[in-house]
Structure formats: structure tokens, C-alpha cells
Amino acid sequence: MTxxxxxxxxxxxxxSWNRWFNTASWCFAMGGGLFALVxxxxxxxxxxxxxxxxxxxxxxxxxxxxxxxxxxxRDDAESAAAELxxxxxxxxxxxxxHFCLGQEDPFKQAVVYDAxxxxxxxxxxxxxxxxxxxxxxxxxxxxxLAAMMFLITPGLLKSTEAMEGKPEEKVEQTEVAVKxxxxxxxxxxxxxxxxxxxVKDLDKPDTQSGGQLKKAGQIRHEAIKKIDRLEDAVKQKxxxxxxxxxxxxxxxxxxxxxPKSSDAPTQKLTKALNNGDFQAAKEEIKSxxxxxxxxxxxxxxxxxxxxxxxxxxxxxxxxxxxxxxNLAKKLEQAGVKKEDLKRMLENLSKKDLDQLKKQLQEKGWxxxxxxxLAKKLQQQQKAGSLAxxxxxxxxxxxxxxxxxxxxxxxxxxxxxxxxxxxxxxLDSEMQQLDSVMAGLNESKNALDxxxxxxxxxxxxxxxxxxxxxxxxxxxxxxxMGKMGQGRGGLAPEQxxxxxxxxxxxxxxxxxxxxxxxxxxxxxxxxxxxxTSLERVISAAExxxxxxxxxxxxxxxxxxxxxxxxxxxxxxxKQGRGSDAAASKNEEDSSxx
Amino acid sequence: xxxxxxxxxxxAADEFRHKFEALKREVGKAxxxxxxxxxxxxxxxxxxxxVLLEGVPGLGKTYLIRTLADALKLQFxxxxxxxxxxxxxIIGTTIISxxxxxxxxxxxxxxxxxxxxxxxxxxxxxxxxxxxxxLLEAMQEHTVTTGGTTHRLEEPFFxxxxxxxxxxxxxxxxxxxxxxxxxxxxxxxxxxxxxxxxILDRTTAGYKADVKPVMTGDEIIGTQKLVRRVVMAPxxxxxxxxxxxxSHPNGPYAIEATNKYVRWGASPRAAQTLTLGAKLNALLDxxxxxxxxxxxxxxxxxxxxxxxxxxEGEAEGISTDDVLRxxxxxxxxxxxxxx
Numbered sequence: 001m002t003x004x005x006x007x008x009x010x011x012x013x014x015x016s017w018n019r020w021f022n023t024a025s026w027c028f029a030m031g032g033g034l035f036a037l038v039x040x041x042x043x044x045x046x047x048x049x050x051x052x053x054x055x056x057x058x059x060x061x062x063x064x065x066x067x068x069x070x071x072x073x074r075d076d077a078e079s080a081a082a083e084l085x086x087x088x089x090x091x092x093x094x095x096x097x098h099f100c101l102g103q104e105d106p107f108k109q110a111v112v113y114d115a116x117x118x119x120x121x122x123x124x125x126x127x128x129x130x131x132x133x134x135x136x137x138x139x140x141x142x143x144x145l146a147a148m149m150f151l152i153t154p155g156l157l158k159s160t161e162a163m164e165g166k167p168e169e170k171v172e173q174t175e176v177a178v179k180x181x182x183x184x185x186x187x188x189x190x191x192x193x194x195x196x197x198x199v200k201d202l203d204k205p206d207t208q209s210g211g212q213l214k215k216a217g218q219i220r221h222e223a224i225k226k227i228d229r230l231e232d233a234v235k236q237k238x239x240x241x242x243x244x245x246x247x248x249x250x251x252x253x254x255x256x257x258x259p260k261s262s263d264a265p266t267q268k269l270t271k272a273l274n275n276g277d278f279q280a281a282k283e284e285i286k287s288x289x290x291x292x293x294x295x296x297x298x299x300x301x302x303x304x305x306x307x308x309x310x311x312x313x314x315x316x317x318x319x320x321x322x323x324x325x326n327l328a329k330k331l332e333q334a335g336v337k338k339e340d341l342k343r344m345l346e347n348l349s350k351k352d353l354d355q356l357k358k359q360l361q362e363k364g365w366x367x368x369x370x371x372x373l374a375k376k377l378q379q380q381q382k383a384g385s386l387a388x389x390x391x392x393x394x395x396x397x398x399x400x401x402x403x404x405x406x407x408x409x410x411x412x413x414x415x416x417x418x419x420x421x422x423x424x425x426l427d428s429e430m431q432q433l434d435s436v437m438a439g440l441n442e443s444k445n446a447l448d449x450x451x452x453x454x455x456x457x458x459x460x461x462x463x464x465x466x467x468x469x470x471x472x473x474x475x476x477x478x479x480m481g482k483m484g485q486g487r488g489g490l491a492p493e494q495x496x497x498x499x500x501x502x503x504x505x506x507x508x509x510x511x512x513x514x515x516x517x518x519x520x521x522x523x524x525x526x527x528x529x530x531t532s533l534e535r536v537i538s539a540a541e542x543x544x545x546x547x548x549x550x551x552x553x554x555x556x557x558x559x560x561x562x563x564x565x566x567x568x569x570x571x572x573k574q575g576r577g578s579d580a581a582a583s584k585n586e587e588d589s590s591x592x
Numbered sequence: 593x594x595x596x597x598x599x600x601x602x603x604a605a606d607e608f609r610h611k612f613e614a615l616k617r618e619v620g621k622a623x624x625x626x627x628x629x630x631x632x633x634x635x636x637x638x639x640x641x642x643v644l645l646e647g648v649p650g651l652g653k654t655y656l657i658r659t660l661a662d663a664l665k666l667q668f669x670x671x672x673x674x675x676x677x678x679x680x681x682i683i684g685t686t687i688i689s690x691x692x693x694x695x696x697x698x699x700x701x702x703x704x705x706x707x708x709x710x711x712x713x714x715x716x717x718x719x720x721x722x723x724x725x726x727l728l729e730a731m732q733e734h735t736v737t738t739g740g741t742t743h744r745l746e747e748p749f750f751x752x753x754x755x756x757x758x759x760x761x762x763x764x765x766x767x768x769x770x771x772x773x774x775x776x777x778x779x780x781x782x783x784x785x786x787x788x789x790x791i792l793d794r795t796t797a798g799y800k801a802d803v804k805p806v807m808t809g810d811e812i813i814g815t816q817k818l819v820r821r822v823v824m825a826p827x828x829x830x831x832x833x834x835x836x837x838x839s840h841p842n843g844p845y846a847i848e849a850t851n852k853y854v855r856w857g858a859s860p861r862a863a864q865t866l867t868l869g870a871k872l873n874a875l876l877d878x879x880x881x882x883x884x885x886x887x888x889x890x891x892x893x894x895x896x897x898x899x900x901x902x903x904e905g906e907a908e909g910i911s912t913d914d915v916l917r918x919x920x921x922x923x924x925x926x927x928x929x930x931x
Contacts, residue, residue, distance in 0.1 A: 082827055082926050085883075096825040096881030106598035107821045110880040113597050551855050551902045 003119045004097050004112070005077075010124040012080040018131050020070035025133035027062035027069075032142030034058060039149040051150065087127040093118055174216035178223040181443045185227060189436065224447050231440045238433045241382050246426045248383035250276040252321040259310055265291060265303075266310040278424035285417040288397070292413070311397045318391035322384040327376060334360055334373075348381040390419050534572040541565040597880075604818050605875055611815065612638070612876060614806045618663040622801035623656050624794065625787035632778045632893050633660060633752070639868035640816045641775025642731055642751040644716075644766075644897060651780045653754040654714055660752075661710045662803040664812070667746065669708030673719035675762060679726035682706050683736050701738065706730050709746055709809060713753035717763045724770055727751060731773040748812045768856070768900070775865045776890075777897035822871035824882045831925050832866045832887045838919040839899050847922045849915050853905030858898035865894040884925045892916055 001009075035058050042049045075083065081095035088094075097115020100108035133139070237243075253273040259266055265288060272280035288307065295304045323345070331341050336356065344352050353374060360370045396412025544565055548558050612634060619630050629645070633656065636643045645653040654670075661668035671682055684704030690697045705711070706727070716724060730736055731751050736743045753774070755766070771777075783791060793799070824832075837845040839857035850857070869890030870882040877886070896912045905915070 078827060079926055086925070091877070091879060091883035091885060092825060092828055092881060093879065093883075095827060096823055099825040100823055100881075105821075106601045107880050108823055110597040110601050111823045114880060554902075554904050554907070 002101065003116045004081075004094060004101065007084065007094065007119045007122060007124055008077050008081045008098060011084045011128050012075050012077065014124065014128040014130060015075045015080055015083060016070055018128075019073060019075075020066055021131065021133040022135060023069045023073075024062065024066035025135045025139045027066040028059075029135055029138040029142045031058040031062040032139065032144075032146045036142065036146040036149045039146065039152075043149070043152055055146075084122075084124065084127060088122060090118060090122075171216050171219065174219045178219055178447060181447055182223060182226070185230065185440060185443050189230070220447050224444055227440050227444045227447070231437065231444070234433055234436050234440065238430065238437070241378055242426055243430050243433075244379040245382035245386060246423055246430060248379050249386055249423065250427075252318075252383065252387055255321055256314070256317055259313070265307045266314055270314065276427075278420050278427055282417050282420040282424060285397075285413055285420060289413040289417070292397075308397075311394050315391040315394035318387050318394065322387035322391065324380045324384070327380050330373065331356075331377070334363055334365070344377065345381055345384055347385075348378060353378070386419070386423075390416055393419060533575060534569075537565065537568045537572050541569065601880070605878075605880070608638075608815050608818055608875060609878070611807055611811065615660075615663055618803050618806055619656070619659050621803055622659040622662075623652060624790045625783050626652065626656070626780065629656065629778050629780055632776050633657075635869055635872050635890065636775045637664075637748075637750060637812065638815050639775065639819055639865075639872050640748065641865060641868070642753070642773060644771070644774040644777045645752065645754045645780055646757055646777060647754075647780030648758060648782075649756055651782065653780055654712065657710070657712045657752045657754070659801070659803055661712070663806055664710065665805040665808045666709035666748070666812075668710045668712070669705040670712040670714060671705050672714045673716050673723070675718060675720060675764075677719045677723045679723050680704065682723065682726045683730075683738055686739050699739075701741065701743070703743075704736075706736060707743070707745060709749055711749070711751045713751055715756060716753040717755040717766055719764065721764050721767055724764065724766060728770060728773065746809075748809050748816070771897045772859050772861050774897060775861075775869075776893040778893055779896075819868065819872045819875060822874050822882060823880055824867060824871060827926060828870070828882050828884060828887065829867065831884055831923070832870065833863055835887065835891065835919060835923045836863045836866060836895070838923050839895060839916075845923065847919055849910075849918045853901050853908070853910055853915055854899055855902035855905075856900040858895050862895055862898050866890060869894055888920055891920055 035055055038049065038054055039051060041047060042051065077098060078095060081098045082092065084090070085092045085094050093111070093115045097112045097119075100111045100115075103109070103112075253276060256270050256273055258270050258274075266284075269281055269284035269288065272278075272284055288311070292304060292307060295307070328341055328345070331344075332338070334356075336344070336359065340352070344356070356377070357370050357374060360373065365373075393412045393416035397416060544553070544561050547553050548561060553561055615634060616630060619634075623630060633643050633645075637660070645656070647653055658668070658670075671677070682704050683706055684702050686699050687702050688697050689700040713727065730745060730749070734745045734747065734749045736745065751774075756763075794801070834845045836858050837843050838847055839850060839854060839862075840846055841851050841854045841857060843850075843857065846854075846857075866887050867882075870886035873886040873889050874880070874882045892913055895916050899912050899916065901910065901912060901915070
């Protein structure tokens with residue numbers, strides 16, 4: 001192998017490396033871009049593609065394809081020699097020398113000799129360096145993009161619809177969630193027999209679409225409406241006079257005064273009544289009864305008397321509290337007589353109520369005020385009558401100190417105990433209703449704001465939902481923020497008076513500079529034109545054709561010029577035709 | 593593997609370079625500056641081509657050719673082209689001659705001024721195309737045909753014409769066929785300040801250039817043969833062909849400017865000129881092979897009279913040289929096929 005060939009081979013190798021670097025760089029850039037695309041699709045459509053094997057495959061493909069390309073596009077000896085010539089500024093000595101290798105011509109041998117002389121002192125490495133791939137920026141960019149796409153969390157690129165799944169799935173999920181909630185509601189209601197008729201409403205078919213709801217929102221909405229109806233019914237029940245009376249009585253009991261001595265036997269009873277704890281009060285009554293029985297058996301008259309007195313005091317307090325002075329005053333002001341008022345508070349008949357309403361109406365009260373007062377009166381009457389009954393029972397209980405009254409006393413305390421037990425039951429019912437109300441509210445909220453991850457089903461991917469802990473609801477929302485800042489805004493637009501005045505300035509205008517001029521050499525020909533238009537146009541067309549053929553007219557205008565003159569020819573022909581017709585007409589008219 | 597250069601080849605190449613330098617020195621005794629023009633004229637001389645010199649009056653075009661004729665031991669002839677010049681005035685004519693001894697009369701061809709070795713066609717564009725065309729055969733075949741007889745011109749034969757780019761009134765632009773026969777068209781520019789001073793010193797102080805002949809016709813023919821032996825590798829030749837073909841509008845190698853501004857491109861004679869010019873430049877540079885730069889060096893003088901701009905090119909004030917320079921810039925030295 002000659003020196004020239006060695007140098008050329010080294011050049012070929014180095015050029016191949018450079019080519020491979022560039023090709024590999026491009027391939028990796030494309031691979032990176034492709035991988036970014038794959039990750040994007042995977043993230044968007046939640047595909048279960050194995051990303052790591054795909055990345056490895058793309059990398060391997062980039063390497064293999066770049067190697068194949070570099071081998072296929074390997075520089076041949078001639079071009080490698082020319083490349084080295086150019087890089088080293090050898091003025092094609094090497095490539096010409098390579099061409100002349102093995103030829104007999106003295107000139108060609110001289111070329112070979114010259115090339116060998118130069119190549120012996122030539123360093124290919126310094127002239128053909130291994131270069132950093134030019135498209136490396138693209139490669140780095142695409143790989144970075146792929147990495148960034150890979151780091152994006154799966155849910156971030158999904159649309160809301162995609163997150164929620166397909167409509168059918170969503171409907172199914174919603175049906176499950178709604179059923180779950182309604183079952184809970186039914187469970188709540190079934191615990192209380194008063195809801196029997198209300199619960200039936202839950203099993204009624206949906207009002208929309210004849211029971212065939214197609215959208216998740218509709219199903220949810222319908223369920224919420226059912227719960228709303230149930231809630232209304234519970235509210236209605238909760239507002240009944242009995243419960244309101246219990247409420248009022250609790251208020252009354254709160255105003256009971258404690259006995260002065262701390263060791264008073266009725267102290268615990270008063271305290272229990274103060275706290276509205278009917279059960280404790282009932283127990284205390286029971287205890288008092290037993291105590292009285294024991295004391296009587298023991299013959300402790302002083303203590304019996306003391307208890308009786310305290311019970312009597314308590315009864316008096318209750319009697320006093322049974323009358324709502326404010327209400328009585330209000331009714332008196334409304335014109336209700338004292339005896340009527342007394343009767344009404346003791347036993348409020350429908351007739352009395354109607355009469356009162358009429359009376360108030362006449363006085364100019366509005367319906368709302370009338371209803372409110374009537375309701376208050378009813379509640380007060382009920383509570384007052386209960387309080388009075390309790391007071392009587394207490395009074396009877398307090399009669400135990402009197403001789404021969406032992407049986408009456410015991411029965412009075414028993415009666416008081418029964419009344420308290422009745423109040424306790426009503427209170428318990430009230431609490432139940434409150435609990436049902438709370439349960440209904442929770443169900444409603446859960447249906448209104450389902451968990452984003454499990455759509456209210458409480459399960460995600462076969463497991464308990466990690467977002468809501470299996471509850472299915474999104475949890476209570478955030479409350480109101482701080483007070484907002486009002487907008488200043490722009491001042492309202494107002495029209496203003498506008499007027500225009502036309503004025504002419506005093507300026508002197510001249511002729512101005514000549515910006516274009518065509519000068520025609522020669523004398524002006526005066527007189528009539530004796531050349532026909534057709535001939536003039538033909539001559540002009542010939543001239544134009546000549547210019548076109550001699551390329552004196554720019555190519556892009558040649559077509560337009562031809563068209564112009566052909567149009568002119570047609571115009572001339574038409575003109576000749578009309579002239580002939582006109583002359584014929586003239587001749588005809590003259591002959592006539 | 594070649595161990596050394598053939599001494600005969602090396603000697604011939606050295607001798608050529610010396611002769612070239614000597615000739616240039618002799619011309620330089622009379623001509624101040626214009627190195628490129630002198631190089632161009634000498635290049636054409638040594639590759640056997642004709643030269644067209646273009647420049648405004650008074651730049652020394654005629655003087656350059658006359659000086660060159662003085663420096664060469666060749667038969668020189670000058671024709672001043674005028675509108676009334678006839679072909680016979682150039683070629684010669686057949687006259688009746690009488691033998692004094694016998695008194696017999698016969699037709700005899702009287703050689704015209706074309707029968708020389710260096711022909712100066714001064715202001716060639718002043719003669720009519722008919723007269724200009726009288727040179728066609730002589731320039732291409734180095735023969736003259738008249739009255740059915742072909743006369744061979746003595747070798748070497750060079751036509752060195754001058755023309756004035758201004759004063760177009762009463763001139764006849766050279767036809768393309770005529771132009772194509774000129775190997776180079778050299779444009780003579782104004783002299784620089786220093787050159788003008790030297791010119792003034794020489795022409796106004798009684799200086800007379802003592803130009804001595806340094807080369808004979810045979811030596812020139814020998815040199816022409818030597819130049820043709822210089823190696824042109826296929827990829828360099830391919831470049832010469834491609835860069836020449838870049839002047840062909842809508843051709844495979846045409847550049848954008850060609851398609852836009854060129855009406856007619858160069859003929860194969862241009863490629864021949866490029867090749868021979870490159871070979872001579874390589875020899876002058878001490879090489880036995882041509883390079884891309886050798887081709888590029890002769891590209892403008894070899895092509896500028898062979899490429900005809902169209903209306904757009906002329907209207908936009910683009911010169912042929914601008915388009916040609918763009919061809920060199922935009923034609924890659926190594927083609928895709930070669931690479």
C-alpha cells in the first residue's frame with residue numbers, strides 16, 4: 001500500500017466516524033422525539049405501554065440504523081482524498097495522485113511523486129479531526145423533552161372527561177354511588193317507624209325519562225330530589241307542636257331557680273330539669289318517691305315536710321313559668337280580653353284560634369305575623385298546659401306531708417314521673433329526627449359533590465378509594481373566604497360636546513417637480529390618420545413578438561403582452577365590422 | 593510507486609515557467625500594471641487561444657499586443673477595423689499578374705494581413721458583421737479559404753482583438769459565434785495612481801522600452817503541447833463541466849441567478865478553455881495536476897463573453913461577472929455523485 005493510499009484510508013475512517021457521529025446524533029434526536037410522542041400518547045390515553053423497553057428499543061434502533069447509514073454512505077477513496085486535499089489546502093494533489101497511481105505517463109508519475117512527497121509529511125488527524133456532532137443540540141433537546149414528558153404525572157394531561165371515564169362507565173358508577181347512599185337513607189328511616197310512609201318515596205321510579213336516566217348527572221339529581229323530599233318531611237315532623245312544646249318546656253325549665261340550701265332533696269331534680277335532662281329528672285322523681293316512702297315509714301316527719309315544701313315550691317315555680325307574660329301582653333294589646341286569654345291558654349280550641357286570627361286581621365296584622373303569633377300561642381298553650389300538669393303532679397307529690405294524703409302524694413309523683421317520661425320520649429324522637437336530618441344532609445352532600453377519584457362509589461381499581469377513604473364523597477368544601485375587595489372600575493362614560501371647524505391654511509402651491517417624462521424624437525406629424533387601426537395593431541404586435549422572441553420582454557410579462565395584442569386584434573376586427581355596418585346603413589339611407 | 597519525477601518533464605516545466613516569466617518581464621518593460629491582463633493574454637497565447645480585450649480608449653490595449661509581438665519572434669500584422677473594411681481586405685484577393693518574361697497573365701492570390709502569426713484586430717466591433725465573419729474560419733481552423741482554395745496559416749496563429757465598450761454609435765456588436773471563438777475576454781480597467789505616475793514618467797521623459805524577443809513560434813507550440821499533458825483528475829474535470837453547465841438556464845446545474853438572468857449559456861468551447869487554462873495555471877504554480885482553484889481562476893475571462901444576460905438581468909443592472917461569481921460560489925466542488 002502506498003503512502004497516498006494509507007493517508008486516504010485514514011481519512012476515510014475518520015470521515016466515517018464523523019458521519020456516524022452526525023447520523024447517530026440525528027437518529028437519537030428522532031428517537032427522543034418519537035419517545036416523547038409515545039409518552040404523550042400514553043399519558044393522554046392511559047395506555048399500558050411498557051415505556052422502558054420502548055426507550056431501549058428506540059435507542060438500539062438509533063444506534064443500529066446510524067451504523068448502517070454510516071457504512072452505506074462511507075466516502076469512497078476519491079472523495080476522501082478530495083476532502084483531505086481541501087482540508088489541508090493541497091490543491092487536489094492527493095486526489096490527482098490517487099487517480100494517477102500505477103500509470104506510465106511521466107506527467108502522471110510526476111503527479112504521484114508529488115502527492116507521495118506531500119502525504120509523507122501530512123498528518124491526517126490534524127486536518128480531519130473527529131468532530132463533535134453538529135445536530136447535538138437537537139439530540140439533547142429531544143432527549144430532554146422525552147425526559148420531561150416522562151416525568152409528567154399520568155393525570156396531568158388528561159382531560160376532565162378522560163379522568164371521569166366513558167359516559168357509560170360514569171353512569172354505572174353513579175348508579176352504584178346513588179344506590180349506596182339511598183340504602184343508607186333507607187336504613188336511617190327504617191329505624192324509625194314514623195318514616196314508613198316517607199321511605200316509600202325512595203322506591204318510586206324516577207320522574208325524568210320514565211325512570212330510564214341516561215346521564216350520571218340526572219341520576220344524581222333525581223336522588224338528591226328524593227332525599228330533599230324526605231328531608232322536607234322530616235322537617236315538617238320536627239316542627240310539630242309536640243316537639244315545639246318540649247322545646248319550650250326545656251326553655252322554661254332552664255329558668256327554674258335552685259333551692260337555697262345545697263343539701264335540699266329536690267336540688268338534683270331542679271338541676272336535671274334546668275339541664276333539660278328529662279331522664280335524670282325522672283330518676284330523681286323516682287328517688288324522691290322512694291325517699292318519701294322510706295321517710296314516712298321511718299316517721300321522719302320533718303324531712304317529709306321539707307321535701308313536700310320544696311316540691312310545692314317547685315310546682316309554684318312551674319305554674320308561674322307556664323304563663324308567658326310577653327305573649328299575654330302582646331295578645332292583650334291585640335285586643336284579646338283577659339278571660340278569653342286565660343281560656344285560650346288553658347284550652348285553645350279551633351274556634352278561639354280562628355276568632356283570634358280574625359281579630360288580628362282586623363287590627364291590621366299581616367298574615368305572616370298572624371301565623372307566627374298563632375303558632376306561638378299554640379306552642380305556649382301546649383307547653384303551658386304540660387307545665388301546669390307537671391306542676392299539679394308536683395303539688396300533689398308535695399301533699400305527702402299532710403296527714404292522710406300519703407296515697408295522693410305517691411300518685412302525684414308517679415304522674416310527674418310519667419310526664420317526664422313522656423317528655424323524654426318526645427325529646428328522644430326529636431334527637432332521632434335531628435340525626436336523620438344530619439344523615440340526609442350528608443347523603444345529599446355526598447351525592448352533590450362526589451369524590452373525584454372514585455365518582456362516589458368509594459372504590460377505585462377494586463380497592464377502597466385512596467382519595468376519600470372509601471366514603472365516596474369529596475368531603476366538605478371550603479367555607480367562605482375573607483371579605484372581598486370591591487372593584488373601583490372606570491368612571492361611567494359621558495358624552496361631551498364636539499364640534500369640527502374646517503379651516504384653510506394660507507399656502508402657496510406651485511407646479512411641482514417633474515417626476516417622469518417621455519420625449520419622442522422627431523417632428524410631430526399633423527393631419528388625418530390614413531393608416532387603419534388594424535394595420536397599426538398588426539405592426540405593434542409584430543414588434544412585440546419580435547421583442548418577445550429576442551427575450552427583450554421579461555418572461556413573466558410575455559404572456560400578458562401576447563394576450564394584450566391578440567385582444568387588440570379582436571377589437572380592431574370588431575371595429576371594422578361595425579364600421580362596415582355603419583357605412584352600409586349610411587349608403588342605404590342615402591339611396592332611400 | 594514513483595521514486596522521482598522524470599527529469600525531462602521537470603526540465604520542460606521549469607523552462608516553461610522561466611520563459612513565461614521572461615516574456616512577462618519583457619512586456620512589463622513597456623506595459624505598466626495590468627498584471628491580470630498580461631497574464632490572461634499570455635495564458636491564451638500558451639494554450640493556443642485568441643483574446644478579446646475590452647476597455648475604454650487609451651488604456652494600452654493595442655500597445656500591449658504590439659509589445660507582445662515584439663517580445664515574440666512572430667510575424668505581426670495589424671488590421672484597423674472600420675465600417676468600410678471588406679473581407680477581402682483581411683483575407684486577401686486574387687489579382688492578375690503578368691510574367692515579365694513571357695508576358696503571360698495569370699490569377700494570383702495576394703495574401704491579406706490575416707496571413708500573420710499575431711494578428712491585432714483593432715476595434716473589431718467597428719467593422720460590419722460580414723467582415724467580422726471573415727475571421728471565423730481563420731480563428732477556428734487556422735485556415736483561409738478563398739476562390740475554392742484553402743490556405744493554411746502559419747502556426748502559431750493568434751488573434752488579439754480590441755473593442756471599445758463605449759461609442760456604440762456606428763459599431764456592430766460581435767455575433768455570438770465570433771465571440772465564442774475568443775478564448776478569453778479581458779476587461780482592461782483604469783490604471784492606479786502609482787501606475788499612472790510610472791506611465792507618465794515613461795512616456796514623457798524620452799523613455800523607450802527595449803523589448804527583446806524571448807520566444808520563438810516553435811517554443812510556443814512546444815509549450816502548448818506541454819500544457820496539454822498536465823493531469824486533470826476526473827473530479828476536477830467534473831467540477832469544470834458542472835461549473836460551466838451552471839450557466840445553462842434551466843439546466844441540471846443551473847443556479848437561481850442563471851434561471852433568472854441568463855438568456856444563453858456557454859458552449860463546450862468554454863469547458864475546453866477552462867480545462868486548458870486550469871492546466872496552464874497548475875504548471876505555472878509548479879504542479880503537474882490541476883486543482884479547483886485553477887479552474888476558478890480562469891472562469892471569469894473564459895466565460896464572461898459566452899454568457900448572455902436577458903432583459904431582466906440588463907434591466908436590473910446586473911453584470912455578467914456578478915452572475916458568474918455566483919456560479920462559482922454556489923457550485924460545490926465535489927458533486928453528490930462523486931461524493
